[in-house]
Amino acid sequence: MTTIVIIMPNSLKTEITGPKHNVVVLAHEGMALFEFSIAVEIFGLPRPEMGPSWYGFQIAGIGTPPFKTTGGISLRPEHGLESLKGADTIIITGRIDPSPPHLIEALISAYGRGARLMSICSGVFTLAATGLLDTKRATTHWRYTDELKARYPAIHVIPDVLYVDEGQILTSAGSAAGIDLCLYLVGRDYGAQAANQVARTLVVPLHREGGQAQFIQKAVALTHDGKRLGPLMDQIRQTLNHPYSLTQLAKMAGMSKRTFLRRFEESTGLTPAKWLLNIRIQYARDLLETTSQPIEVIAKGCGLGSPHNLRHHFREYLKTTPSAYRASFSRLNPS
DNA sequence: ATAAGTAGCCGCCAGA
DNA sequence: TCTCTGGCGGCTACTT
Numbered sequence: 001m002t003t004i005v006i007i008m009p010n011s012l013k014t015e016i017t018g019p020k021h022n023v024v025v026l027a028h029e030g031m032a033l034f035e036f037s038i039a040v041e042i043f044g045l046p047r048p049e050m051g052p053s054w055y056g057f058q059i060a061g062i063g064t065p066p067f068k069t070t071g072g073i074s075l076r077p078e079h080g081l082e083s084l085k086g087a088d089t090i091i092i093t094g095r096i097d098p099s100p101p102h103l104i105e106a107l108i109s110a111y112g113r114g115a116r117l118m119s120i121c122s123g124v125f126t127l128a129a130t131g132l133l134d135t136k137r138a139t140t141h142w143r144y145t146d147e148l149k150a151r152y153p154a155i156h157v158i159p160d161v162l163y164v165d166e167g168q169i170l171t172s173a174g175s176a177a178g179i180d181l182c183l184y185l186v187g188r189d190y191g192a193q194a195a196n197q198v199a200r201t202l203v204v205p206l207h208r209e210g211g212q213a214q215f216i217q218k219a220v221a222l223t224h225d226g227k228r229l230g231p232l233m234d235q236i237r238q239t240l241n242h243p244y245s246l247t248q249l250a251k252m253a254g255m256s257k258r259t260f261l262r263r264f265e266e267s268t269g270l271t272p273a274k275w276l277l278n279i280r281i282q283y284a285r286d287l288l289e290t291t292s293q294p295i296e297v298i299a300k301g302c303g304l305g306s307p308h309n310l311r312h313h314f315r316e317y318l319k320t321t322p323s324a325y326r327a328s329f330s331r332l333n334p335s
Numbered sequence: 336a337t338a339a340g341t342a343g344c345c346g347c348c349a350g351a
Numbered sequence: 352t353c354t355c356t357g358g359c360g361g362c363t364a365c366t367t
C-alpha cells in the first residue's frame with residue numbers, strides 16, 4: 001500500500017495568533033453522522049499545539065433534541081439556533097428539508113454580517129433555500145446534483161468537483177469531500193502548514209484540489225502497480241527540485257509512457273503533471289511559511305524553476321502571489 | 336500580458 | 352473474446 005507523505009520542513013510547530021474564529025455546526029433530526037463528525041474532528045477537537053487563537057466550536061441544534069442520527073445514535077446538543085449569532089463560519093452537514101423559516105432567516109442574517117456559510121453533501125439544499133446561492137456556483141454529492149439543478153435553476157450546479165469556493169459561501173460534494181473542503185478552509189484561514197498538521201492527525205493526504213473529479217477509482221494505489229508507483233512517488237517527493245519528465249518517470253516505473261499515464265491516473269485520480277504541480281505548490285507554500293529563503297531559491301527548490309513560473313501557478317491556484325502569501329502566513333515573525 | 340516552442344495528455348488502434 | 356500494453360498523431364497546457 002502506498003504511503004502518502006507530505007514533505008515539509010520539520011520541527012516548526014504552527015502557532016496561530018489573532019482573534020478566535022468561531023465555527024458552528026448545525027445538528028438536526030436524521031442527520032448523517034459521518035459528515036457531521038468531519039466538522040467536529042477538524043474544527044471541534046482541542047488542538048493546544050495550534051495556540052489560543054485556533055477555532056472556537058459549537059453545535060447548534062435545529063429543532064427539539066435529542067436528534068436521531070445515522071446508526072440509531074442520539075445526539076443532544078447543548079445549544080440551539082442562538083449560537084449562530086456569534087458564528088464566523090456556519091457548517092450544514094446534511095439535508096434539513098424543508099428548512100424551517102427561522103433557520104433560513106438566521107443564515108441570511110449571518111451572511112449579511114459577513115459570516116461564512118458552508119455545506120457538506122446534501123446540506124447544500126438549506127443554503128439553496130436561502131437564495132444566497134442564486135447565480136453562484138455550487139456542488140453536492142453526485143446523487144443529488146440533478147435534484148439540486150431541477151429545484152434551484154438559478155444555481156450554477158457543478159456536478160463533478162470535490163468542492164466550490166465562492167468566497168463567503170462554500171459547498172462540497174459527498175462524504176469525504178467534506179474533509180477536503182474543511183482542510184482547504186483551514187489552509188485559507190491559517191496557512192498550508194496548519195492544514196498539513198490537521199491532515200496528518202487525520203492520517204489523510206493533503207490535499208485534493210476542489211476541481212478534482214468526484215469519481216476516483218482508487219484514491220491510493222493498491223494494485224500491483226502501486227508497488228511500483230508508491231516508492232516512485234515517495235522518491236519524487238524527496239527530490240522535488242528535480243525536473244521530472246513524463247518519459248523519465250515512465251522509465252523509472254518500468255512502463256511505456258502510455259501505460260504509465262493510465263496507471264498513474266487510476267491510482268491518484270490525477271495526471272502525473274497535475275500531481276507533480278500540486279505537490280510542488282504545496283512544498284512552495286511550506287517553504288514560504290517556514291523559511292526566509294528568497295522566492296528564486298524557493299522556486300528552484302520546489303521544482304517550478306523560476307520565480308515567474310512560481311508566481312504564475314500561485315496566481316492560478318491560490319489567487320495570490322508568493323510574497324503576499326508569505327506576508328499572510330509566515331511563521332517566522334508573527335505579528 | 337502575450338507569444339512561441341515544447342511537453343503532456345488522450346483517443347484510437349494493433350499486437351500480445 | 353477479453354484485457355492489457357504501447358505506439359501514433361493531434362490537440363491542449365505549460366514554460367520561458
